[in-house]
Amino acid sequence: MTAPQTALVIGGGIAGPVAATALTMAGIETAVYEARPADPAAANGIGGSLALEPNGLAALRIIGADDAVRASAIPIVRSSMSIASRPGREMPAPQGLPPRQLIDRGVLHGILGERARLAGVPIHHGKKLIGVEEGPDGVTANFADGSSASADVLIGADGVHSVVRGLIDPGAPSARYLNLLGFEGLVDDAHGVIDLVPGSMTFAFGKRAYYLYWKRPDGRIGWGVNLPSPQYFSLREARAVPVDEWLQTLRETYAGDSPGGWLAERTPSETLQAVGGLHIMPPVPHWYRGRMVLVGDAVHAPSNSTGQGASLAVESAIQLARCLRDLPDLPSAFATYERLRRTRVETIAARGARVSHAKAPGPVAQRMMRVMIPLMLKAMNIEKTLGEEQRYTIDWDAPADGVAMSPRSV
Numbered sequence: 001m002t003a004p005q006t007a008l009v010i011g012g013g014i015a016g017p018v019a020a021t022a023l024t025m026a027g028i029e030t031a032v033y034e035a036r037p038a039d040p041a042a043a044n045g046i047g048g049s050l051a052l053e054p055n056g057l058a059a060l061r062i063i064g065a066d067d068a069v070r071a072s073a074i075p076i077v078r079s080s081m082s083i084a085s086r087p088g089r090e091m092p093a094p095q096g097l098p099p100r101q102l103i104d105r106g107v108l109h110g111i112l113g114e115r116a117r118l119a120g121v122p123i124h125h126g127k128k129l130i131g132v133e134e135g136p137d138g139v140t141a142n143f144a145d146g147s148s149a150s151a152d153v154l155i156g157a158d159g160v161h162s163v164v165r166g167l168i169d170p171g172a173p174s175a176r177y178l179n180l181l182g183f184e185g186l187v188d189d190a191h192g193v194i195d196l197v198p199g200s201m202t203f204a205f206g207k208r209a210y211y212l213y214w215k216r217p218d219g220r221i222g223w224g225v226n227l228p229s230p231q232y233f234s235l236r237e238a239r240a241v242p243v244d245e246w247l248q249t250l251r252e253t254y255a256g257d258s259p260g261g262w263l264a265e266r267t268p269s270e271t272l273q274a275v276g277g278l279h280i281m282p283p284v285p286h287w288y289r290g291r292m293v294l295v296g297d298a299v300h301a302p303s304n305s306t307g308q309g310a311s312l313a314v315e316s317a318i319q320l321a322r323c324l325r326d327l328p329d330l331p332s333a334f335a336t337y338e339r340l341r342r343t344r345v346e347t348i349a350a351r352g353a354r355v356s357h358a359k360a361p362g363p364v365a366q367r368m369m370r371v372m373i374p375l376m377l378k379a380m381n382i383e384k385t386l387g388e389e390q391r392y393t394i395d396w397d398a399p400a401d402g403v404a405m406s407p408r409s410v
């Protein structure tokens, strides 16, 4: 199997358009196939906000998408943590790094899709992958609408419930549901009831559930909810439940929390949206097989408490393109890609798994957290943990063959 000339990318979320743009820059003719319809109404409101860390922005710079993201995002310059309604305690951050950027997911998809189109990548919507056929000369993707497409390589950027992952290895693990459902709402705070400056975000461990809130430039408060729910709801199922029912549940859940109770009471139903169940991906034994390879959440979804899911997806997409550009054949390109990425993504996932346990604490665990978390924050070597995570950069111009790699890109 020689170096690829053409590629199919399955999934047009975050990793997909980034991989396609980088592959095109690398001289590989690439097209994206996305299951969602092209209808912009369907693309809007696809899932609230997400934060990109400095490392994610640095990776986006390689495809020239970082400025557009910054122009549409809220820079988060200060973060604090509040336990059991106590005043937020400022969270230490690595020194000298630019702020994380909070952006609407639909807007981010729009920016990345546009960037890919500008690079010459066709994006086909309404193309749900259902199977593949592999041959000595290429791989063919079959879609639910009866159409198909062929190329030298197929990249599974199809998210946490990836179909490609199962095609690579029918025994691959599935994503693990964290018993938490995500929601996001907006609250008017014209009288400044909540003492927050724009660009600050508070992570709050309430009596029964975790939430986070931030001040927007328009003066409103945005808040994100991690609602404990042993019952799993897909995004479609969660959105089929009348929003007032969810709002009632949120009001009961956060009733004893400040400002969680206030936020739940004042959230107008038209601003509340379900953003889906929260998952993590256990380590995936096989990242590739034959002409197929995985990228993004399909292969390494960490808990959302890391704030790194999207940033890691972007990094992996760029590194995969670099490896396919520089290595002489698919097996060596895929092996180099895995070597560059596996340790980093699994280390970050392990950090996230520890935090996720604290998101739906019982009363005893909550009392312990009040004591333990400030001590942990004090003892934590921020530079060693978050600093290393967030200073990661990729040297796009350096060959990916392991000879001339930038030290931080390993």
Ligand SMILES: Cc1cc2nc3c(=O)[nH]c(=O)nc-3n(C[C@H](O)[C@H](O)[C@H](O)COP(=O)(O)OP(=O)(O)OC[C@H]3O[C@@H](n4cnc5c(N)ncnc54)[C@H](O)[C@@H]3O)c2cc1C
Binding pocket: 010, 011, 012, 013, 014, 015, 016, 033, 034, 035, 036, 049, 050, 051, 052, 053, 127, 128, 129, 130, 157, 158, 159, 160, 161, 162, 163, 182, 183, 275, 276, 277, 278, 279, 295, 296, 297, 298, 301, 304, 307, 308, 309, 310, 311, 312, 313
């Ligand atoms: C509530 C919530 C909050 C989050 N907050 C953050 C945050 O603040 N910061 C952060 O970094 N990350 C966050 N994440 C995680 C982040 O959203 C993911 O890590 C990121 O979206 C991964 O990008 P991806 O392209 O790999 O997958 P996705 O964004 O899921 O994109 C996958 C795409 O593939 C398409 N697809 C799926 N199956 C098929 C198929 N069979 N055929 C064709 N197309 C298909 C899907 O329609 C989708 O468009 C959050 C996640 C959730 C649920």
